[in-house]
Amino acid sequence: MALASDLTAAEVVDVPIPLKRSASGADRVFRVILAGCGTTVLVVLGAVVVYLVHYSDRAFHKVGFGLITSSHWAPPFDLGILGALVGSVVIALLALTVALPLSVASALMINEYAPKRLRGMLVSLIDLLATVPSIVYGFWGLIALQTYLFGTTKFLARHFGFIPLFRTVEPNTYGLSVFDCGLVVAIMIIPIVTSISREVMARAPREPCEGALALGGTRWGMVTDVILPYSRNGIIGAALLGLGRAVGETMAVYLILSTTNILTPAILGPNGLGSITYLISRDFTSNPTLVKSALTEAGLALFATTLAMNLVARLVVTRSDEAYA
């Protein structure tokens, strides 16, 4: 009777059983179906890119780079989208400048400052804000926010008009401007930036936080010296995602702007800078093929920008995840 202790070491070396399972017929079919679904997604999304490129080809050959070097937009003759391009950038940057501090503040408020009992409710509130349709924000911005902002805009134009930014194109006409759009878009991206940066901040390790407090640091000291350095990448990613959303935002801009898409530093009044999404939604269906093609090209540029921002943002956010996981 051989006990285990009688065996020599050479005999008990573990050899893993080669685990080989040949897939059954049903499994093979199942895998093909799964891969087929993945391919469908790939094909649909790839088709968007291919089709837009194909359709914008015509304008690219006819107008070439004149599209983005001229700022005179009078379809179907003058096709220059520089004013709209710059306007889109200005709206997005303005929105981000307003939204980022507010978002970081509300993320900190929810995570660190508000009573624990309220935390779940506040998170739901932010999620709720993110689901309100953009058309509702736009409509509210057109009717309500414009009236709220009227006095402020007028004040800025009167007293800070020496800065070219705070001017109006036509004297004494305010509203329906890039400035108003930027603020509405800021309100729209606050929930997105807040919820992502809140999640990233919640993942900052607790021990250094408690250590900071235990060493006599203030709560604000803990925030600036522990939480923010840990979540810096995540916040940058959140800001980029917000920026991508702001660049592609259509309805609020379409409802509020009233403009001629010229290139001007003034952002306070109507008939100044435009926006790509505004241009597409206003002029696309009512114009001949060449204009459509040019607008598709503009849309393609927009698409490429948001794609790049999304990819970089996801990369940054996931990398910050892995670093501190």
Add this chain to the structure above:
Amino acid sequence: MSTVSTLPPAPTVDSPPVERPHRRPKASSNDVLEVASSAVSSLAFVWVVFSVAGLDAPFGLLLCSFLTFLLVYGTLSRVRHGALVMKNRLGTIFVWSGGLVAMVPLFLIIGWLLVRGAPVVFSHFPHYITHDAATAGAEQPTWTAGVGAAIVGTVEQVGLATLVACPIAVLTATFLNESRSGYSKVVRLVVDAMTGTPEIIAGLFVYLLWVQPHHTSGKSGAAAAAALAVMMLPFVTRGAQEVLRTVPGSLREAGMALGAPHWRLTLRVILPTARVGLVTVAILGVARAVGETAAVLFNAGGSANAHFNWNPFHGNQLDLPLYVLQLAQSAPANQVKEAWGGALVLVFFVLGLFALTRILGSGMPRGPRFSRFLLPPWRRLSADSQ
């Protein structure tokens, strides 16, 4: 020795020191006084300056007082308590004021919606939501307009988009989760990149591909649904992927160890375990699609005063976002009021769906009864009866 008597009394053995959790000290009356005096003095100062200058701007007054308050309170804290306390206090003010200001728009929007929209929707309830707006005009009272045709369109378009996009999205997410091949990495990258696609791009794509070649007859509910499906596909795929990742690996391994084939493991263990999360993601996708306007702008083609069109595959069809958009841009005050009514109905839809996800999330089942899912259906009955 006399020194012995000056020592503090040693703690008695029978009363061990009680451990109390450390609590942050509450604000003393001194702190409250400092805040209050800075606030009152800065408000008074700015108010005096504004009256002398003859300015009448309540918003500007508030803003200037706030800035002055920061200055006064910061200086006061710096002088009395040092730089560290000053930073802490100003930081706390930044966090609270920023957080609360970020919440203000929500309440303002809900307030405006209720004040402007509720009279339109509820004055002759349920007339507004059961009729179309074909007989309404700029002179008629607002309740004669109806959002019924738009509701039909939204339900049909979003329903079609969901039917097409959600199964594909869930299976794709399964594929991405199960497969480690290079191909799945490409698909994952593309899905990731496309999640933030601007709505208008999807709308443009469907318009160029389908609507324009068919001239005016191409606009239909189905075309709008196609654009919505393009938007939903990456969104739901990504969400479902996150949900499937939370299915514990032990379940999968147990299923494999019991010799379950891959398809049964997926369909009877993994997907049922994650079903609540998957349904939640699908509902969130629907909630987003309901409000998407730019995607349907070129493709649905309905005008705000259109008759009911029950057939999404033929003819122009209205939906809620388009209804709001067209009336919001019109000049007559009556029609703008009707737009508020439409916006209220739209937000009701979205809020209802959002509430549904919360109810589902709170009612999560305790543990998956996975052993049942492994059995073929005819043997499950007997397993239940045992």
